[in-house]
Each structure stands twice: as C-alpha cells, then as structure tokens.
C-alpha cells in the first residue's frame with residue numbers, strides 16, 4: 001500500500017475550437033505519448049487505465065470498448081467513468097492507495113466540435129418528466145444560479161465581467177490557450193445577454209482536447225523526474241432536483257474542498273493554498289467556487305477580483321492558465337486541464353504564466369449544467 | 383463421449399419458422415400505464431483523422447490500403463495511426479490486394495433492428511491478402527445463390543478465398559460501402 005500518490009506524467013493536446021485533422025484516437029494517442037515520455041515510463045509498465053468519457057458526448061454507446069488502443073491499454077485493466085474528470089483521478093488515486101496498481105493512466109478528452117447538436121445532448125441531461133418538456137435552453141440554469149448568487153452574495157455584475165477580463169488576459173501568456181484576448185470589463189458587460197444575467201462573453205467557448213496523466217505510488221514516483229503530489233482529493237454530487245437546489249452556493253464544491261483539505265491536513269485554506277485553478281465554465285462560477293473553497297469570504301471573491309488580487313501577480317493567483325474562459329471548455333476533460341496547468345505551475349514549467357512560490361495549489365471542478373457534481377484536488381511540490 | 387442418440391432434426395431456416403406468442407399491442411404499451419416519451423435528435427460529425435481519411439481516399443480510388451508496424455511487423459487494414467500493441471506510430475503504408483480469405487461469417491436472417499429477412503445478410507470477417515494472418519477486415523459476403531441455410535452453406539466455408547466487388551467509380555463516396563461485398567472466387571492466389 002502506498003501512502004503518497006503523485007502525478008508523474010502530464011500530457012495534453014492543445015485545446016482548439018476545431019480539430020478536423022485528427023480523430024479522437026489520434027488526439028488521445030498524442031497526449032498519452034507525451035504523458036508517458038514526461039513520466040519516463042513505457043506503456044508496458046502501466047498497471048491500470050481509467051478513462052473519463054460520456055456516451056452522448058462521443059456519439060457511441062458502450063464507449064469503454066473504444067478506449068484501450070489509444071492509451072496503450074490493450075489487455076490491461078480498463079475502466080471508464082461517466083463523470084467529472086476529478087472522479088477519474090480519484091479512481092486512480094484509490095487504485096494506488098489500495099495497492100492494486102503502482103502506475104495508473106487517467107485520461108479524458110472532448111471532441112465537442114463533433115457534436116452537431118449539443119443543445120439536444122444537454123437537454124437529455126434534464127429530467128424527462130418535469131424539466132425537459134419546458135423546452136428551455138439548459139444554459140438558463142446558469143442564468144438562474146448566477147442571479148441568486150449575485151443576489152445573496154452582493155457580488156456585482158462588474159466583478160463577474162472582471163473574471164472574464166482577467167482570465168482571457170492570463171490566456172495571452174499561456175501558449176496553449178487559444179482564447180487569449182484583451183477584453184475590458186465594459187466589453188463584457190456590453191456583450192449580448194445569453195440567459196440573462198449571464199452574457200455571451202461570460203460563457204467559456206467550447207474546445208476539443210485531450211489530457212492524459214500518469215499517476216504513481218510513492219515508491220514508484222520517487223524514480224520519476226518531476227512528481228507532483230496529490231495531497232488531498234474530494235468529490236461530491238448533490239441532489240439533481242433543479243427547483244430545490246441551493247442556487248446561491250456551490251455546496252458540492254464546499255464539501256469536495258473540505259474532503260480534500262481534511263486529507264491534506266489543511267486547516268487554514270486561505271493561508272496555505274498559494275494559487276488555484278478553478279472551474280470557470282461561466283465566469284460567476286469562479287467567484288462562487290473560490291468562496292466555496294474558503295479561499296475568499298462569502299461575497300468577497302468579486303471584490304478581490306476587482307482589486308486585482310486574483311491576477312497572476314496578486315495575493316491569490318487564480319486561473320493563470322486562462323481557465324476555461326481562456327483555454328476553452330472541454331466538458332469533463334476541463335477538470336484535467338485545470339489539474340495539468342496546476343501541476344505545471346508546481347513544477348515551475350508555466351513560462352510567462354508562472355506564479356511565484358507555486359508550492360501548494362487547489363483545483364475545483366464542476367461537471368457543468370445541469371449538474372451539481374464537482375471535485376477538489378490539493379496538489380503539492382513535496 | 384458417446385454421440386447423442388436423438389436424430390439430428392433438419393434445420394428449419396427462419397423466417398418460415400413461426401414465433402410463438404403475440405407481440406405487445408400499442409394499446410398495452412401506451413394505454414395501460416402512464417409513460418412519457420422523448421425522441422432524441424442527436425447528430426454527430428466525426429473527424430475521421432489521419433489514418434482513416436487516407437484509407438477512405440484509397441477506397442474511392444478502388445484500393446485497399448494498409449499499414450505496417452516496424453516493431454511487431456504486423457500489416458493491418460483498416461489502417462490506424464499507431465500500433466495498439468507497441469504504442470508507436472504506424473506509418474509504413476502499403477497497397478493491398480482486394481482478395482481475401484474468410485475467417486468467419488454468419489448467415490443473418492434479421493436486419494440490424496430485428497426485422498425478418500427472406501434473403502439473408504452475411505456479415506463476415508475476411509483476412510485481406512497481404513495482411514498478417516488473423517488481422518481481420520469486417521465486411522459482407524455476397525454473390526451467393528439461394529437464401530436457405532443449406533444452399534448458402536454449400537457455397538461458403540471458413541478458409542475460402544473471396545474477392546471484393548466494388549461500386550462503379552463514379553458511385554464511390556470514400557466509404558467502407560464503396561466495396562459492395564466480397565464474393566467467393568474459384569482460384570486463390572498464393573499468400
């Protein structure tokens with residue numbers, strides 16, 4: 001049994017709005033090759049493989065049948081998880097902690113550009129009796145959540161727009177973030193309402209991508225060049241009832257973070273967490289998630305953002321990769337992009353996006369509308 | 383082990399064998415219990431990728447292309463961008479014959495959605511000449527006479543040589559269906 005579990009290999013495809021030149025298999029093979037090389041392992045050494053994928057996103061049912069080849073997993077233990085990316089990492093973590101495996105590959109990808117009617121896929125996630133017959137675009141759920149969050153926390157729309165401004169600017173310093181831009185908060189506030197109060201520019205653009213990690217037991221990780229330790233991990237799913245949810249608070253994120261903090265022995269998150277990569281599928285989510293993770297007092301994340309405290313040179317750098325707003329939203333692979341970027345920060349490999357003193361980082365993930373599922377990961381340099 | 387004593391009954395080929403029971407009526411489905419229905423409108427446009435795109439272009443030109451792995455030495459078709467066993471790029475392209483050997487087949491009397499078929503469909507795995515043994519290619523067998531099991535069994539067997547029957551060049555779309563089916567050939571070239 002291994003006490004410590006580390007990410008020893010990171011491989012990611014550059015996210016992009018279209019990826020017509022490669023199949024999902026070829027895109028994943030590329031990311032997997034990079035992850036193996038990064039870890040200094042061959043596919044022969046991998047003990048177990050976990051893929052995070054969802055049939056309706058793939059357009060194939062029984063997606064797990066399509067997983068092994070591109071991950072070097074033929075005739076190996078393979079499992080698929082139709083869930084948030086953090087659930088995949090948690091599964092790998094457990095495989096190692098239980099002593100079943102020493103080296104585990106975790107993968108998630110998204111070919112959102114291949115889904116020609118994503119609205120219909122999203123609609124399939126709503127309850128067929130109560131919610132679907134209303135025929136409203138499911139992004140309204142984000143609009144309703146944003147309104148209640150602003151109402152209860154006292155956060156301003158300017159603060160939400162400032163998240164967009166910051167993350168798209170951060171993306172300019174990340175060579176693999178396709179949506180880098182200088183956008184003023186006024187430009188964000190002037191963009192069209194999508195599901196008001198949510199505006200078009202406050203929603204992350206979709207992208208295709210793939211991320212592969214190699215996870216290792218403590219003993220095995222010590223033989224790899226650059227391990228990043230998973231010190232805590234948590235994942236939570238709330239009740240699915242739309243009408244009865246806690247609209248203002250991301251309770252799944254609070255409890256996921258608490259679970260991860262407890263495992264990591266973190267008593268004062270605001271002091272101990274040096275930087276964060278948190279879900280920003282919709283710009284207000286970044287603020288809601290920072291408060292849920294106790295990195296900002298209730299109603300203060302927006303104020304901190306407006307004061308520049310969450311910029312790369314601020315007191316608590318958040319989404320220095322550009323987040324999903326700057327890198328693109330890759331469905332359940334978004335969580336793995338956040339973790340990959342956090343791991344690069346801890347290794348000091350983030351180049352112009354590098355945060356000073358990035359020793360302990362937090363990742364918060366969310367599975368997107370209409371879910372109330374998410375996760376948290378605490379990563380550490382040693 | 384002794385042979386079973388009972389006489390082997392001559393097989394009645396479907397669909398002439400009547401099924402017992404009666405199907406559930408529409409009224410039973412929709413009238414007796416409360417249900418709710420939804421017709422999903424899902425549409426995808428998959429990027430074929432590097433290897434499959436080149437393969438489909440080959441089919442359009444009337445060629446079956448394969449790739450060879452320089453590590454394990456296997457030649458496979460349909461081609462793939464990487465060897466799933468050696469986990470390395472597979473980019474040594476070869477043009478293969480359009481003749482093959484039957485590995486296995488089934489005489490299918492139902493459509494994909496279980497409607498009865500009088501003239502059966504014969505899905506088969508064939509091994510294209512020039513590929514490594516046991517590297518299969520999934521397609522259909524055609525060009526056989528009759529529709530009963532007995533008639534078809536007389537014309538097909540495992541290990542039999544077959545040849546691709548192509549669509550006319552102007553009808554080809556760069557799809558696996560550019561090959562209509564594989565039909566038995568009398569003489570099989572040396573592998």
Ligand SMILES: [Zn+2]
Nearest residue numbers: 451454465468
């Ligand atoms: Zn090979």
